[in-house]
Each structure stands twice: as C-alpha cells, then as structure tokens.
Amino acid sequence: MPRPTTSTKQRIQDVARDLFAQRGVQRTSMQEIADQLGITKPALYYHYASREELVRSIVQPTLDEEEAFLASQEALAEVDPRALLEAYFDFHYRHRAEFMLMLSELTTFAHLGLIDRVLEWRQRLGKLLHGPDPTLDQAARAVIAFGGIQDCTVQFPDVPEAELRAAAVAGACAALGIQP
Structure with a gap:
C-alpha cells in the first residue's frame, strides 16, 4: 500500500x-x-x-532559516550591502505567507517571544552594514531599509517578483544612502 x-x-x-x-x-x-x-x-x-505549539511549529522553520541566513552573513569577511539586501528580499519573498501570519497576529507572536527575536535580527542586520556601533542615523536607516523590504514582500502580492525585488532593493539602497 x-x-x-x-x-x-x-x-x-x-x-x-x-x-x-x-x-x-x-x-x-x-x-x-x-x-x-x-x-x-x-x-x-x-x-x-496546544494551539501555541502548533503556531510555533508553523513559523519555527522560517525563524530557523532566518537565523541561519544571518549567521552566514555574519561569517563573511566582508558584506556586500546590495547582495545582503537582495538576499534579504529573496528570503522574505519566499516566506511571505508566514510573515503575513505573524503580522496579522502580533499579540500572539509577542507572547511566544518571536517579536523580540525579529527586533534583535534587525539590530544584527544594521551591524552587518555599519559595524558594531552604528550611529542612530545608521541604525534608523537600516531599520527602514530592512523593514521596508520585508513589508514590500507582503504589501504588493500582485506585483511580479523581479519587478518588486528591483523596486524594494532600490528603495532600501536609497534609505541607506548607497548606490542601487
């Protein structure tokens, strides 16, 4: 059988x-x-x-993959900002359904400790671009760049991936003050 x-x-x-x-x-x-x-x-x-265990089982593989992505970027001798932004877009585009679920249920995910994890990742991303002690301006620009990319992957579901990737990465580069 x-x-x-x-x-x-x-x-x-x-x-x-x-x-x-x-x-x-x-x-x-x-x-x-x-x-x-x-x-x-x-x-x-x-x-x-429990329902919480079920919710965690749905999002945990994505969270583990994001942690692995960040660790691989942190292991690089030198980070190419544009390549980092593109890879970040690609990751979030692939997992937009899971991120939509997280966005729609922020209270639930905060209770599970996942919001703190996402905020910590944003800090690490900023440090990848600007070193261990970014200025407030640098840190704010990094939050805008990475948060904007993540938001674009769920905000524009009907835009073709390549077109959205180009626009989102260009916008993130502009926020960071780097050439697109």
Whole structure:
C-alpha cells in the first residue's frame, strides 16, 4: 500500500495555516482544525499539545532559516550591502505567507517571544552594514531599509517578483544612502 505523500503533522500545519489566515489564530479553535482534517480533537492533541505549539511549529522553520541566513552573513569577511539586501528580499519573498501570519497576529507572536527575536535580527542586520556601533542615523536607516523590504514582500502580492525585488532593493539602497 503506498504511503501518503504528506505526513499528518504537515497536513495539520497546512490546514491550521489556512484557518489562521482566514480567521486569525485566536479565533481558530483546535476543534475547528480537527473538524477540517476529519480527525478527533484528541488525535490533534496527540500531535500538538496546544494551539501555541502548533503556531510555533508553523513559523519555527522560517525563524530557523532566518537565523541561519544571518549567521552566514555574519561569517563573511566582508558584506556586500546590495547582495545582503537582495538576499534579504529573496528570503522574505519566499516566506511571505508566514510573515503575513505573524503580522496579522502580533499579540500572539509577542507572547511566544518571536517579536523580540525579529527586533534583535534587525539590530544584527544594521551591524552587518555599519559595524558594531552604528550611529542612530545608521541604525534608523537600516531599520527602514530592512523593514521596508520585508513589508514590500507582503504589501504588493500582485506585483511580479523581479519587478518588486528591483523596486524594494532600490528603495532600501536609497534609505541607506548607497548606490542601487
């Protein structure tokens, strides 16, 4: 008998992601997720002990990938600002659904400690561009540049990727005062 192509945990995450996007995390019950899957609530709890654990399981791979991205940039002998901005756009474009979920549920994600992590990443990105002690002006420009890129990936869902990438990176370069 052929094995199913998708694991039960992955199916749960897929259904939960869709329901969270439609209704919000706090307005989606574990019972609704179980009903959508055609399983019992205890079966759902067998895989995920709580809604918070389920939410974290959906976003954790993206968070781990962003941490790895930052660590790889920090390991470089020299950072090319434009290449960093382009790679940052590419990462966030690939994961825009997860970031939309996080943006729509900021309270939930703050409770899980994820907002602090994102803010810490923004600091690290600024240091990649401006060294260990950026001025307030440099730090503010970096926040605008990286935050703007991240926002563009979710703000303009109907713009072709290449066109959006060019515009977002050019805008970030302008914010940082570097040639696009």
